[in-house]
Amino acid sequence: MTKVLYITAHPHDHTQSYSMAVGKTFVETYKELNPNDEIIHIDLYKENIPYIDADVFNGWGKLRSGQAFEELTVDEKAKVSRLNELSEQFISADKYVFVTPLWNFSFPPVMKAYLDSVAVAGKTFKYTEQGPVGLLTDKKALHIQARGGFYSEGPAAQMEMGHRYLDVMMQFFGVPSLEGLFVEGHNAMPDKAQEIKENAIARAKDLAQTF
Numbered sequence: 021m022t023k024v025l026y027i028t029a030h031p032h033d034h035t036q037s038y039s040m041a042v043g044k045t046f047v048e049t050y051k052e053l054n055p056n057d058e059i060i061h062i063d064l065y066k067e068n069i070p071y072i073d074a075d076v077f078n079g080w081g082k083l084r085s086g087q088a089f090e091e092l093t094v095d096e097k098a099k100v101s102r103l104n105e106l107s108e109q110f111i112s113a114d115k116y117v118f119v120t121p122l123w124n125f126s127f128p129p130v131m132k133a134y135l136d137s138v139a140v141a142g143k144t145f146k147y148t149e150q151g152p153v154g155l156l157t158d159k160k161a162l163h164i165q166a167r168g169g170f171y172s173e174g175p176a177a178q179m180e181m182g183h184r185y186l187d188v189m190m191q192f193f194g195v196p197s198l199e200g201l202f203v204e205g206h207n208a209m210p211d212k213a214q215e216i217k218e219n220a221i222a223r224a225k226d227l228a229q230t231f
């Protein structure tokens with residue numbers, strides 16, 4: 021059975037967020053077309069996504085030096101286990117749909133924390149004599165992102181670091197392609213906002229046919 025992770029990094033739902041509205045249309049259309057697929061929603065604002073902090077480094081250090089898991093502190097155990105759970109879930113999936121808003125030229129910080137949790141040598145990539153090699157070569161990924169201005173082309177394109185960062189990470193993990201579905205320019209052109217949103221929703225329905 022195909023497993024799809026629907027990973028949303030937004031504090032709002034579809035009623036207030038353009039990204040979430042487009043994401044909802046995409047995932048509902050996809051579900052209708054692929055009723056047997058398993059779709060798991062990971063709401064990064066509700067899930068426990070640990071930072072890589074001193075507890076995590078201490079926990080990893082103890083395990084590396086041969087100490088038993090039981091010897092970790094309560095916090096070290098909880099964080100190390102949760103990070104492990106997140107990376108295992110990530111590699112067990114076949115497709116990823118990420119939904120993020122553009123905030124200050126990037127995505128919300130919990131998305132970075134999530135990507136840190138899945139960037140694990142031996143799971144999503146491995147080190148070789150030729151350098152790191154991605155291990156997720158049979159996956160597919162889509163990024164839905166709303167941005168108030170225009171970044172797909174033109175002078176601001178180089179300033180966008182959310183989609184571009186995610187693209188780098190997907191390449192690093194060996195994921196063959198990351199499609200981008202952007203709702204953009206609605207703050208720059210408020211009189212066209214409704215049209216921009218409707219076009220993105222129509223594109224989401226189309227993309228769901230082929231994803």
Ligand SMILES: Cc1cc2nc3c(=O)[nH]c(=O)nc-3n(C[C@H](O)[C@H](O)[C@H](O)COP(=O)(O)O)c2cc1C
Pocket residue numbers: 030036037038039040120121122123124125126166167168169170207
């Ligand atoms: C904290 C914050 C930072 C933002 N930074 C940018 C930005 O760097 N560039 C931009 O074009 N729009 C920016 N915006 C506008 C959002 O990208 C825009 O409102 C978009 O629709 C947000 O996605 P959403 O509708 O899913 O919430 C920002 C909005 C917020 C709340």
